[in-house]
Amino acid sequence: MANDREVLREIWDGKLPICFQLAQEEIMEIQQPDPFYVMVPRLSYFPLVTDKMKRHFLRYISQENADNEMWLDYNGQPLKWHYPIGFLYDLFCGNDPQLPWTLTVHFTKFPETILLRCPNKDVVEAHYMSTVKEADVLKHRGQVMSTMQKKDHNQLWLGLQNDKFDQFWAINRRLMESHGDNEGFKHIPMRIYSDDGITCQRLICPKNNDGSRKTVHQLLSELYPDKAEVNLRTHGVLIPLDTPLQWLSEHMSYPDNFLHICLC
Amino acid sequence: MGDEKVPDDISQADSDNTKEVDQKENGDSVKSDKVKVDILLKATGNAPIMKKKKWAVDAEKPIGWIMEFVKKYLKLEPEEKLFLYVNQTFAPSPDQIIKNLYECFGTDGKLVLHYCKTQAWG
Numbered sequence: 612m613a614n615d616r617e618v619l620r621e622i623w624d625g626k627l628p629i630c631f632q633l634a635q636e637e638i639m640e641i642q643q644p645d646p647f648y649v650m651v652p653r654l655s656y657f658p659l660v661t662d663k664m665k666r667h668f669l670r671y672i673s674q675e676n677a678d679n680e681m682w683l684d685y686n687g688q689p690l691k692w693h694y695p696i697g698f699l700y701d702l703f704c705g706n707d708p709q710l711p712w713t714l715t716v717h718f719t720k721f722p723e724t725i726l727l728r729c730p731n732k733d734v735v736e737a738h739y740m741s742t743v744k745e746a747d748v749l750k751h752r753g754q755v756m757s758t759m760q761k762k763d764h765n766q767l768w769l770g771l772q773n774d775k776f777d778q779f780w781a782i783n784r785r786l787m788e789s790h791g792d793n794e795g796f797k798h799i800p801m802r803i804y805s806d807d808g809i810t811c812q813r814l815i816c817p818k819n820n821d822g823s824r825k826t827v828h829q830l831l832s833e834l835y836p837d838k839a840e841v842n843l844r845t846h847g848v849l850i851p852l853d854t855p856l857q858w859l860s861e862h863m864s865y866p867d868n869f870l871h872i873c874l875c
Numbered sequence: 876m877g878d879e880k881v882p883d884d885i886s887q888a889d890s891d892n893t894k895e896v897d898q899k900e901n902g903d904s905v906k907s908d909k910v911k912v913d914i915l916l917k918a919t920g921n922a923p924i925m926k927k928k929k930w931a932v933d934a935e936k937p938i939g940w941i942m943e944f945v946k947k948y949l950k951l952e953p954e955e956k957l958f959l960y961v962n963q964t965f966a967p968s969p970d971q972i973i974k975n976l977y978e979c980f981g982t983d984g985k986l987v988l989h990y991c992k993t994q995a996w997g
Contacts, residue, residue, distance in 0.1 A: 813978050
């Protein structure tokens with residue numbers, strides 16, 4: 612069980628200052644729009660926190676583009692809305708912190724081959740719930756999610772969407788329990804991203820063959836036997852190599868129940 | 876659009892396994908050896924059945940690519956929807972790589988994907 616409440620709270624409260632700027636070629640007014648500054652939760656998703664920003668910039672663009680889907684880039688790299696914001700920051704700026712994080716807002720030239728379409732927040736919810744289900748298949752063969760009621764699923768989503776820690780964790784704690792006589796999950800839901808754009812997801816057991824708790828260091832030597840020095844970053848911190856994977860999963864997972872980790 | 880041709884890098888895995896073996900024996904210059912994995916496509920709900928269910932696909936491709944392939948194979952209209960499910964539980968996002976899903980959810984050497992035209996498992 613996730614027992615270190617201070618850690619859970621600290622992770623939940625993580626925020627990033629963002630400076631949104633409208634792409635120059637989109638500006639149709641003589642007067643330049645002011646950049647839009649906002650603090651956003653690291654655990655959230657861009658479509659959940661950008662309504663106000665969108666309204667701010669709509670006045671400055673050509674009205675024929677006003678109904679187009681908005682998208683964001685950092686340094687020319689389109690940002691995938693279906694990844695948590697904090698993870699995107701760690702991926703692009705982890706080694707070279709830049710605050711506030713300056714992003715460019717677009718209403719035209721949607722990069723179809725890179726980004727998924729996100730016409731409304733229901734799509735974000737569907738993506739989120741599906742990821743939680745995938746994580747639960749790895750942890751408990753899907754048994755927790757399938758025995759929960761629809762209202763519990765809603766509560767998870769609303770807790771995240773409305774930034775309500777207690778509401779979210781009242782349900783999420785059930786997803787963080789170990790089942791049977793096992794101390795730990797069946798497998799650890801974890802995605803490791805390297806800067807070449809490759810995502811690695813494997814069946815990772817929280818225990819070694821001798822029953823001891825598997826650490827980050829042991830995992831890295833299994834996954835990357837040839838690499839001498841690898842570090843992992845999540846929520847803006849480098850993970851100490853002696854951290855047990857089970858503890859990491861219970862406390863440092865994103866609300867979608869996955870650990871999203873950058874290789875560095 | 877609409878003919879029976881399949882893309883170069885997808886091949887029928889059940890009836891003509893030999894085809895792949897032949898390629899490997901005499902064709903080391905033909906292609907760089909891409910890792911392939913077997914997927915099994917099962918219809919559910921109101922979706923039409925595919926005649927060939929088992930396919931060997933490039934492991935590095937994203938799930939969205941399989942979705943496009945199935946839509947083409949079933950001759951669905953562009954606006955028709957197709958949902959793919961793993962373990963009859965969750966819908967992987969279209970940019971998830973087949974290899975990752977195969978490693979985590981493959982059984983007996985293949986990844987089973989259920990497809991349907993309406994949402995089946997939420």
